[in-house]
Amino acid sequence: MRNSIIQIRKEYQKYLSEKDKNFRQLQKLLELNRNNTKKVNDNLIKIIANESVLWQAYENLKTNNGASAKKPTIKDAERIEFNETNIEKIKNLVKNLRKEKFEWASVRKVDTFDKKKKRPLKIVFFEDKIIQEAIRMVLNAIYEPTFTKINNNHGFRPKMSFHTAMEEVRKNGKGKTHAIEGEILKVYDKLNHKILMNILEKRIKDKKFLRLIKKGLQFGIEINTKIKHSIIGVPQRSICGPVLFNIYMNEFDMAVGEIIKRIVKVINEKEKRHEKKSSTSQNKEYRIIQIKIHEISKKIKREIKANKPIKTLLKRKRQLTIKMKKKSVTDYSKRIIEYKYIRYANDWMILTNGNERICEKIAHELKEWLKEKLEIKIHETKTKIINLKKSPLKFLGFSMMISNDNRKLKNKSNITSSKTINVGLKVGIDDEKIMKTLKEKGFIDENEKIRHVPRLIQYKPWEIVEQFASIIRGIFNYYYHAINVKLRLNKYHYILRFSCYKTIASRYKSTIRDVIIKHGINVIIEDPKKKIRKIPLCREIMNDQWKLSEERIKMLTKTNRIENVKEKTRYEKDPFSVKIR
Numbered sequence: 257m258r259n260s261i262i263q264i265r266k267e268y269q270k271y272l273s274e275k276d277k278n279f280r281q282l283q284k285l286l287e288l289n290r291n292n293t294k295k296v297n298d299n300l301i302k303i304i305a306n307e308s309v310l311w312q313a314y315e316n317l318k319t320n321n322g323a324s325a326k327k328p329t330i331k332d333a334e335r336i337e338f339n340e341t342n343i344e345k346i347k348n349l350v351k352n353l354r355k356e357k358f359e360w361a362s363v364r365k366v367d368t369f370d371k372k373k374k375r376p377l378k379i380v381f382f383e384d385k386i387i388q389e390a391i392r393m394v395l396n397a398i399y400e401p402t403f404t405k406i407n408n409n410h411g412f413r414p415k416m417s418f419h420t421a422m423e424e425v426r427k428n429g430k431g432k433t434h435a436i437e438g439e440i441l442k443v444y445d446k447l448n449h450k451i452l453m454n455i456l457e458k459r460i461k462d463k464k465f466l467r468l469i470k471k472g473l474q475f476g477i478e479i480n481t482k483i484k485h486s487i488i489g490v491p492q493r494s495i496c497g498p499v500l501f502n503i504y505m506n507e508f509d510m511a512v513g514e515i516i517k518r519i520v521k522v523i524n525e526k527e528k529r530h531e532k533k534s535s536t537s538q539n540k541e542y543r544i545i546q547i548k549i550h551e552i553s554k555k556i557k558r559e560i561k562a563n564k565p566i567k568t569l570l571k572r573k574r575q576l577t578i579k580m581k582k583k584s585v586t587d588y589s590k591r592i593i594e595y596k597y598i599r600y601a602n603d604w605m606i607l608t609n610g611n612e613r614i615c616e617k618i619a620h621e622l623k624e625w626l627k628e629k630l631e632i633k634i635h636e637t638k639t640k641i642i643n644l645k646k647s648p649l650k651f652l653g654f655s656m657m658i659s660n661d662n663r664k665l666k667n668k669s670n671i672t673s674s675k676t677i678n679v680g681l682k683v684g685i686d687d688e689k690i691m692k693t694l695k696e697k698g699f700i701d702e703n704e705k706i707r708h709v710p711r712l713i714q715y716k717p718w719e720i721v722e723q724f725a726s727i728i729r730g731i732f733n734y735y736y737h738a739i740n741v742k743l744r745l746n747k748y749h750y751i752l753r754f755s756c757y758k759t760i761a762s763r764y765k766s767t768i769r770d771v772i773i774k775h776g777i778n779v780i781i782e783d784p785k786k787k788i789r790k791i792p793l794c795r796e797i798m799n800d801q802w803k804l805s806e807e808r809i810k811m812l813t814k815t816n817r818i819e820n821v822k823e824k825t826r827y828e829k830d831p832f833s834v835k836i837r
Contacts, residue, residue: 384472439603508625694751718789724756
């Protein structure tokens, strides 16, 4: 017994001593690919066929921390289960990887229900997860510099999230009048293995490493004790699935720029479109109204000198001024066509100042390119062309529309005039989507009337409060930093707070009034450990969000080193995914 403890301690000390060395190896791989984004990489199997790297992968999975660089202590050995059984498993994995004898286990397939639809979920075995995590660490180091160079993909990447996607919308929304909204159909199930391997071969020379990935892609699926091998797709919820998906879709990300540049170059030359500061890009309707107002103003002066009535002229001038305020100063259709492409997982959008005809041409070419080059299809019903002046663009649970601002300006003669200025896209909440989710989760009924949640009645009161508080904070975390009008969140806070009242009242078989009298407006309840559980008030959450703003800015601007990699940020979690502890 004593000898085994000494052996475990030695193995753990060895892991600690080699941890920094392994990270330097990954960091060097990252730097080499950052300096040359077309670099062809070799000897990658040596990186993952290493006990210390596999222990790091195991620790990442146990702590769910991505590629964290924090050094574990001896006390951490118990936490990551550094025992005889696992030491032996890791040694065998290393041996099998080096000799190419490692065999991926078949994946068990079970049925789950997502939004009332039957969906297959594939369960991966733990040894496979360790290898997948090690592969993910290597692939991230190779491909992250390439993703950063293009920088239009915000899903499943270090320090990238829907918030960084919305930041890009804010920066590039001004002057954009139309949008193409798209979604790729059943993307995880339709990834073509041959195409993916061809893409990987452009940057990876190590045949052993490529064969390992290829075998992993052709996983066997266990259905009713029978093994069926897959020729397309990646396992649902696999560790390296997201990075493989990003590598696959990066081809589309690069193609979007090339296709749009080719289309707009022809149109810009044909229609003789002009740069931003050109006077020819001024809105003709705005200019005509402006001239009419100027002529009426001159006529009013003449009438005043002649002591004639000016009431009708003033009324006409006022009407034209109101009409002019509703018009934009610039005619964006006369400017050089600009665009901004943003993708998050299988959802993507293109913002442009091109008209509907141009958008249709772009959408058609992208659809054909995806079908021909990547053998995947676009979701027809969810791919739309939107006029942002008339309809909102709905993307990642947000709603975006053109926002015009009337601003008062003074000329050289100190005369004040007002102008309608396009200040970009106003970002709000996709109310339809969030209300639909609240209905599906049982917080409101079909008529949007607040109700109790039957599935939560079985839990203890403090657990019910914790569940509702977590969802409320999750919604504020998700939306607060991205939307223009923060007070819109009060509506969802009110719905969830009263749903909490009704749920606790149903458990006690009492009334909302009794719950508020007993526990207060924010339902203060102590748990068995004397910890206070409560529903936070709106002002409390908003104050917390202000404090988080500085932390968030640091998170988004911090240098992207391999040690700090996390697949998801704290802001990226689904607000409704919380579970009772």
